[in-house]
Amino acid sequence: MAKVGIFGAGWVGVCTAVCFAELGHEVVVRDVVPEKVDALSHGQMPFHEADVPELLERNLERLSFTLDVDDVVGCDFLFVCVDTPPTYSGDADLSRVWTVVDELPELPGHPILVMKSTVPVGTGEKIRAGLDHRGLTHVGYASNPEFLAEGTAVRDFMRPDRIVVGAFDSADADAVASLYDKIDAPIVRSDVNSAEMIKLAANAALMTRISFINEIANVCEATGADVVKVAEGVGLDNRIGSKFLRAGIGYGGSCFPKDSLALKQLASNSGYHFQLLAAVIEVNELQKRRVIGKLSRHLGSLRGKTVALLGIAFKPDTDDMREAPSIVLASRLLAEGATVRAWDPVADVSKLPGSVERADTVLEAVTGADAAVIVTEWDELKGLATAEVRDAMRNPLIVDGRNVLDPAEARRAGFVYEGMGRPLAPNDVNVEA
Ligand code: UGA
Secondary structure, X not given: OOEEEEEOOOHHHHHHHHHHXXXXXXXXXXXXXXXXXXXXXXXXXXXXXXXXXXXXXXXXXXXXXXXXXXXXXXXXXXXXXXXXXXXXXXXEOOHHHHHHHHHOOOOOOOOEEEEOOOOOOOHHHHHHHHHHXXXXXXXXXXXXXXXXXXXXXXXXXXXXXXXXXXXXXXXHHHHHHHOOOOOOXXXXXXXXXXXXXXXXXXHHHHHHHHHHHHHHHHHHHHHOOOHHHHHHHHHOOOOOOOOOOOOOOOOOOOOHHHHHHHHHHHHXXXXXXXXXXXXXXXXXXXXXXXXXXXXXXXXXXXXXXXXXXXXXXXXXXXXXXXOOHHHHHHHHHHHOOOEEEEEOOOOOHHHOOOOOEXXXXXXXXXXXXXXXXXXXXXXXXXXXXXXXHHHHOOOOEEEEOOOOOOHHHHHHOOOEEEOOOOOOOOOOOOOOO
């Protein structure tokens, strides 16, 4: 079993650490925030992610957390799991990555620096040159991008579709691949540049599918087709597949928005205008705003109206609100003069901009509301269309931003219902003055 050092106790670092420990490796995680290191050392999680607390508890004897960079000395692998947020120009900010490289202590033997963070193509070559310049020619380098999705990170790690390893030296690639010996998945071996591009291209492909189906949804609305049926019929074609064809109010999260910008900038920095990706990003921005149009069509002016936002995390099973569509929605509604009330089972409503009222229950959120908007498809919302909810609302309008509900059932229960890309009921539009 190997000794693995991990830089960064954020979401990627901690998920990677507990999974490597579960595979039997000895893992030391280094971070610069004392409270995080202290909490993790006591088995406490700094974020919400299914199955990670259990793995942390079960493998505590193989895991250590430290502030001291010298504690990684003696590790066979040094994984870089720091964040690479967008800069003002949309490029990825690599300052934390470079801090890790610059702070590497004297390292005996032949440790391998492994990049898990998402970085622009060409980063590995620059780091290789930087290591050589510092006289660290004995330190290997590999790119091993992560494909974990929030909410399913442990399953994605243990049962991945593939593992990508890019290296300058085939022995280094063999060594990194051997860390995953217990995992049954194809290993894609490549050069470092291609491994870096695989990660960016995979996320771009997924985002393209989402913006594609959202545009189909918008055309469905204009023509009277139902995008849920359309996606089913299209997705059953084996060449297309059914995943990532759920229409809605657009993607958010800590990865897609930043990675799309980073790839777009990477292309334009190299003199290429990535038109398709630019359109994917723009479609996503417009999609979030369509909810406002739907509300106005039913309610007229939103000034003085109360709107309940149901779910504010960027997707279910996480408390992450980074780039969540709820943030844009809340801001737009407040700008229109609406009163905004929000409910989420785990995400923190106080992170929304402006003065959004927090509701502890779905019923509290909808009581007296002129409209309820399903923003995140939490399980709790699947049974929203009840008589109790209808009677609690001032106006029984549901805008289903994730197509969670059955339109016919919701209408039978007495709601005015509008989904994304689904036909309107014949007499649905009831604009008030
Ligand atoms: C995504 C990728 O799925 C991971 O493979 C990748 O490792 C990760 O980014 C990353 O780069 O670190 P994540 O952001 O956690 O993972 O979440 P997803 O489940 O991919 O969802 C992203 C967004 O797309 C969510 O806002 C979701 O609501 C939206 N989405 C997803 C749709 O609107 N429609 C769909 O059909 C699928």
